[in-house]
Amino acid sequence: MKVAVWDTYVTKTDGKVMHFDIIAPEEIKDPATIYTFGKAYLLGKNLENLAISSKECVFCHIEEALPEMVSAIQQQGYYIIEMQNCA
DSSP states (O other): OEEEEEEEEEEOTTSOEEEEEEEEETTOOOHHHHHHHHHHHHHHTTOTTSOOSTTTEEEEEEEEOOHHHHHHHHHHSOEEEEEESOO
């Protein structure tokens, strides 16, 4: 399965910048859908008031999905790779 990687940087209320990648099927090209995935992830972190838009989230590249990505995409439509300050 080919997936699109959307590079995302969101500034938390403490000023730290969260860096995470939103992984979605390559067929999903609508940024609003990707932002919805990012907002769902932030909601799970109790950070639902943070903004995600084209300023914070941009398409990066297409790659082959790893098995854990495929599993998450089949369950919830997307996968998140936490990079920095996501705890």
